[in-house]
Amino acid sequence: MRVQLFSDIASGAYAQKLLEIGEGLLGTDQDGMIPFTQQFCHAVESEDELIEKVFPNMQQNIVDENWLCERTILAPKNETITKIYKKILAEINTETSVYNSIDTVMSSDDTTNYPVEFLNSLELSGVPSHKLELKVGEPVLLMRNLDAPRLCNGTRLRVTELGRHIVKATILTGEAKGDNVIIPRIPIIPNNLPFNFKRLQFPLKVAFSMTINKSQGQTLKVAGIHLGTPCFSHGSNHSAKECRTPVRCSICKRTHHSLLHPKDANSSEENKTECVVNSSEAGKKQQQVLLATALVKTICRNGNEYSIRALLDQGSQASFVTESTVQYLGLKKTGFTSQIAGLGGN
Structure with missing residues (x-):
């Protein structure tokens, strides 16, 4: 974070x-849990109570963009996020529009191995769902860079109009806050699968709740944390x-x-x-920002294993390595030209 x-x-x-x-340095109870005071956080007993604490009087307050952009519920996994936003979605008294993606494999040889029904069932990190349910007035999170620095990965918007092929929204965060924009369907090709397929869908995700990982860079006044699922895998509570x-x-x-x-x-x-x-x-001089890093085990061309320090940033859509790393691992270089946009449009 x-x-x-x-x-x-x-x-x-x-x-x-x-x-x-x-x-x-803090003491724990008999179950190994750290007790917190009310000054640090407010514990609740149920998921419904958590939603009510973070989003009180939803039907009346949802028209207030400032109220909407300063709060969300965080959870470790996407399954919990989906469950929460469906509960909140049911409280909004507007018509639901359902948008199904068009999923196709990139190679004709994979058509029989990966049918459309299987592609539709895939829920991947950083990729919008096959079935996207949206309502006018709800907050959404942009999942791709469309027009930096106005529309970047992680920008929060409020849906104002739902068309057949476009979604109209108002930007809630960033330097273009208050601007009205149009979001189209775009082709998205995941790169973490053993095969290549393309999903044509709106690059949006409902932002009543989001994963703790995706919340990097968000500014919140009210944050609910759903810890029904442990944040750390077994043995990793370092x-x-x-x-x-x-x-x-x-x-x-x-x-x-x-x-x-x-x-x-x-x-x-x-x-x-x-x-x-x-x-x-x-x-x-800028504000202090600390980004998470990780030691990644890398195998170079001669088979030797090295540890490389990697910067973890969910907002980035490209991966870079330093010149010294290229030389260190003996990598081959291929020249090409590409336009890169960073924060602030630099």
Whole structure:
């Protein structure tokens, strides 16, 4: 998750609590669970109560775009997300429009092996569903870059009109907030399958709820977290006490990243942590943003295995490697020309 810390007291206290959780400093109950106070979060007993807390008086408030764009429910898996948004969708008293995708295999040789019914049943990460149910007024999440920086992967919109071949919507977030746009069906080709197929569908997903992974870069005032399914797989609940890395915080020498260090409003300028990133405006200082990374085991051409540090960003639609990595792994290079758009249109 991207972590942005502000200098106000509430953000500092919340960040400090997160550090204590990661470092294993908080006590646990007899089941090994960490108890939280009402000041940190509000626990609910059921899924319906969670929906009511995050989206109170849905029918009256759904017309308020500011209210709509500042809240969502987060969950670890897409199955939970689908279950939640279908419950919320039933509370909206408008007509439902159903859009079915057109799925086709790219090679004629695969036609008999992968029938259309099988392609329709595929629910893939980062790919819109075969059956997309939409209602006027509901928030949706854009799943592809259409017109950067206005319409990027992760942009939230509010549906204003549903046509047969287009969806009209209003942008809820970003520099083009308030603009009315038209979303067409586009061909989407997944690249994580043993065969190639194309899905023609609107690149949209209902945004009443979203996965924790997809919430990177979102700004929320009210966030409900559905933990009916554990966030970590068995044996992967890594804590600071178990971490063997020699790298430590440059400020307090504890086991966390320096950018996660809470700001102290009373501290001097010399003690403040600051992150400066490359920008089109030279010398301009940006907000602190921390992106998750992972060590990826890679096998080079000669069969040797190396560990490469990879940056994890769900908002990116292209993968890049540094020149030094290419040389390190002995990769072949092929020249081509491609247009690349980043945040801010750079």
